[in-house]
C-alpha cells in the first residue's frame with residue numbers, strides 16, 4: 001500500500017526537523033506544485049500524488065549535504081537526496097518505477113536541462129516560484145526569464161502575478 005501526502009510529511013518533518021526555513025520552503029513548493037498540477041490537463045490522480053511526493057522530498061538531502069560535504073550546494077544535495085528518497089519511498093511500499101522516477105528528479109532538480117517530463121517541469125517551476133526572489137536577475141530581464149523558464153500555463157501565470 002502506497003502512502004499519502006500526510007504520511008510523507010511526517011517523514012520530511014523528521015528529517016528537516018529544526019530547519020524551519022526548509023520546512024516552510026517545502027510547504028510552499030508543495031502548494032505551488034498542487035496548483036500547477038491541478039490546472040494541467042491529462043494528469044491523473046496517481047501522477048498527481050507522485051508529483052506531490054517529489055515536491056515533498058525534493059530538498060530532503062540538504063541537511064545531509066551540509067553535514068557530509070559542508071555545503072548545501074545543489075551538487076551535494078543531488079548526491080545525498082536520492083538515497084533518502086529510496087529509503088522513504090521503499091518504506092511507503094511504492095513501486096520500483098515510482099521510486100526511480102522520484103530519485104531521478106530529486107537527484108537532478110537543479111539541472112534544468114535534465115527536465116524530461118511534466119512532473120520534473122512542474123517541480124522546477126514550483127521551486128522557482130519560491131526562489132525567484134533570490135535569483136540575481138535584473139528587473140528588465142525578469143519578464144523574458146519568466147517567459148522562457150515557465151512552460152506550464154499556471155506556472156507562467158503565477159510567476160507573472162508574483163514577480164511582475
Ligand SMILES: [Fe+2]
Pocket residue numbers: 025029058059127
Ligand atoms: Fe527547493
